[in-house]
Amino acid sequence: MNIDEFITKFTLQLEDVEETEVKPATVFRELPNWDSLTAMCVQTMILDDYEVKLSDQELRSMVTVQEMFDFVESKKI
Amino acid sequence: MPAFLKATSFHLPENILSNDQLNSEFPEWSAEKISQKTGIYERRIAAKDEYSSDLAIKAAIKLFEENAIDPKLIDFVLLCTQSPDYFLPTTACILQQKLGIPTSAGALDYNLGCSGFVYGLALAKGLVVAGIAKNILLITAETYSKFINHQDKSNRTIFGDAASASLIVADSEEGAEVGDFSLGTDGAGAENLIVKNGGMRYRNVEAKDIYGDNGFERNDSDLYMNGSEIFMFTSRAVPTLVNETLLKNQLNLDDIDLFVFHQANQFMLDHIRKKLQIPADKFFIYLRDCGNTVSSTIPIALYNAMAEKRINKGSTVLLAGFGVGYSWGGVILKY
Numbered sequence: 001m002n003i004d005e006f007i008t009k010f011t012l013q014l015e016d017v018e019e020t021e022v023k024p025a026t027v028f029r030e031l032p033n034w035d036s037l038t039a040m041c042v043q044t045m046i047l048d049d050y051e052v053k054l055s056d057q058e059l060r061s062m063v064t065v066q067e068m069f070d071f072v073e074s075k076k077i
Numbered sequence: 078m079p080a081f082l083k084a085t086s087f088h089l090p091e092n093i094l095s096n097d098q099l100n101s102e103f104p105e106w107s108a109e110k111i112s113q114k115t116g117i118y119e120r121r122i123a124a125k126d127e128y129s130s131d132l133a134i135k136a137a138i139k140l141f142e143e144n145a146i147d148p149k150l151i152d153f154v155l156l157c158t159q160s161p162d163y164f165l166p167t168t169a170c171i172l173q174q175k176l177g178i179p180t181s182a183g184a185l186d187y188n189l190g191c192s193g194f195v196y197g198l199a200l201a202k203g204l205v206v207a208g209i210a211k212n213i214l215l216i217t218a219e220t221y222s223k224f225i226n227h228q229d230k231s232n233r234t235i236f237g238d239a240a241s242a243s244l245i246v247a248d249s250e251e252g253a254e255v256g257d258f259s260l261g262t263d264g265a266g267a268e269n270l271i272v273k274n275g276g277m278r279y280r281n282v283e284a285k286d287i288y289g290d291n292g293f294e295r296n297d298s299d300l301y302m303n304g305s306e307i308f309m310f311t312s313r314a315v316p317t318l319v320n321e322t323l324l325k326n327q328l329n330l331d332d333i334d335l336f337v338f339h340q341a342n343q344f345m346l347d348h349i350r351k352k353l354q355i356p357a358d359k360f361f362i363y364l365r366d367c368g369n370t371v372s373s374t375i376p377i378a379l380y381n382a383m384a385e386k387r388i389n390k391g392s393t394v395l396l397a398g399f400g401v402g403y404s405w406g407g408v409i410l411k412y
Contacts, residue, residue, distance in 0.1 A: 037114060037344055040308040047309050056305050060290065
């Protein structure tokens with residue numbers, strides 16, 4: 001898996017897909033319109049597309065998109 | 078032998094909880110944002126001295142009146158509730174007496190949430206097909222508001238109280254033939270949607286309000302829902318459920334005229350609809366003035382879909398219920 005593809009999938013879960021540029025270093029909680037519902041969509045995308053379960057607690061300890069990607073990569077079989 | 082869902086009706090309690098009221102208590106969510114995300118503008122809340130049996134009776138009387146049904150013909154009562162009046166007796170016994178249903182009728186409660194209406198149809202069809210009963214009164218009734226913590230913003234926003242009543246019969250010119258079912262269960266999800274205390278395991282436990290980073294989190298004597306776990310479960314289970322239900326009935330997605338799912342909330346329904354690639358005009362949503370009424374969402378939606386002529390004679394409708402348990406069920410209705 002590569003981070004560009006992950007970021008594309010991640011960005012699709014956001015409300016203003018067109019206007020938002022996401023980078024590995026992006027602090028996802030600071031994205032416009034980020035809320036608990038967006039988080040649920042990201043968690044569901046990760047489960048659907050990578051077969052990895054990211055719990056609320058694990059998500060809470062993360063700051064950047066890169067960290068999220070690293071977690072998924074480390075758990076993926 | 079076939080079974081038919083002849084008629085359905087419902088009742089909502091009088092007290093209204095509006096988005097403005099929620100916004101005044103939880104200023105971080107605007108009334109607009111609530112309606113935009115959830116599809117809900119108001120929900121009804123049972124009065125302090127109003128219980129599931131009270132809502133159930135009103136729904137049943139409305140069903141009888143709207144369809145000229147004589148309660149003397151009812152020979153079985155099924156009541157789906159997770160907020161019964163008592164531990165025992167089964168609330169369905171109380172309904173038999175209060176509705177003037179003959180003492181020769183069978184009656185029982187069963188404890189299911191959002192999958193409850195589909196399971197009720199499955200049980201009722203079983204009773205009809207086995208020749209055990211001919212006119213089954215299926216009621217769903219919940220007063221979840223009684224075990225939702227006042228500080229629980231999410232659950233207070235989503236859930237509303239309601240009851241529905243339906244008649245399932247052996248033969249009917251009106252209504253819909255009940256097709257084949259796909260059912261499923263996964264108790265691994267039990268803890269993600271639960272009222273932990275009050276049953277025998279934790280009967281008289283003194284529970285405390287627990288707070289996290291985002292304020293109030295849970296109180297084990299009240300309803301607890303882990304939103305993201307439920308969302309992930311639903312996103313996985315429902316597409317499979319829909320496909321299994323189609324397969325069992327030898328139908329394709331295109332053969333369905335209207336999809337009526339458990340009305341969890343707009344956000345979740347939109348997500349599932351897109352995942353299944355169901356066109357919006359074939360996907361019924363009814364949340365506006367009642368919210369998520371647990372086992373009553375599907376019958377309330379059916380009632381309104383018929384009133385809006387979205388369901389007509391000849392329509393093929395797919396029902397899908399899913400939630401607490403985890404428990405899920407799907408069925409086809411042929412009108």
